[in-house]
Amino acid sequence: MSDTPIRDTVLRALGEAVPDADVGHLDPDRRLRDQLDYFDSIDFLNFVEGLHKAFNLDIPERDYPQLATLAGCIDYLQTRLAAR
Numbered sequence: 696m697s698d699t700p701i702r703d704t705v706l707r708a709l710g711e712a713v714p715d716a717d718v719g720h721l722d723p724d725r726r727l728r729d730q731l732d733y734f735d736s737i738d739f740l741n742f743v744e745g746l747h748k749a750f751n752l753d754i755p756e757r758d759y760p761q762l763a764t765l766a767g768c769i770d771y772l773q774t775r776l777a778a779r
Contacts, residue, residue: 698769701776705768708745712738723766750776 706718709727716731728734743754743762752775754762761771 701769701772704749708749709742711745712742721765724764726763
C-alpha cells in the first residue's frame with residue numbers, strides 16, 4: 696500500500712478524533728500534540744482506535760511513540776501492513 700492511501704486514512708482518523716483540528720496543514724515531522732490544540736491522551740487513544748478499525752490492525756501500547764508524528768504514523772503503518 697502506498698503512503699497516499701495510508702496518509703489519507705491517518706488524517707481521516709485524526710480528524711475524527713479531533714474534529715476541530717485542521718489536519719490538512721500538518722507538518723509531517725512535528726509531533727502531532729505540538730500542532731493540534733486540545734489533542735490530549737484521550738484524543739490520542741481515540742485516534743489509535745480509529746487506526747485500528749481502519750486498518751484492522753492491533754497497535755500495542757509499546758508502539759505508540761512511533762505514532763507521534765504524521766510521518767511516523769505512515770512509516771509505522773506501511774511497515775506493519777507490509778508484514779502481513
